[in-house]
Amino acid sequence: PEFPESELYNIIHGRVVNFDEKLGQVKIKIGGEAEPAKSVRSSQDWSVAYSLFARTMCFAFPHRIDEIDDYGNIIHQKFAQNISKYHSRVIAFDKAVRKRVSRRRDLLLSDFD
16 A cells, blocks of 8 residues: 555554654655644544555554454544544544554554453
8 A cells, every 4th residue: 555655664663653644745844844744633534544554554464454443443433432522632542552552562452442
């Protein structure tokens, strides 16, 4: 799957993936700083980013398909259980989970109820 090279590197090395990088091109600010052209701000944005992430993860690590599917379902349920006003909290929760799992080799994304 098409995926930003920097984020593909993160997947292969077990690091946290920046969903903002996957949502669009990178815009360059004056002074040479780069930042994502679009960031994840809604359940729809998250779903688009996660879909690409999931396809890439499953391509690179086919043995993790169930984990990736289960985690995606868990987060989709969290979006469904909360009004859109609180979706930013679900997005923050997702970032925290992915960051924690990337730092611990004994955890899976789906290791919680």
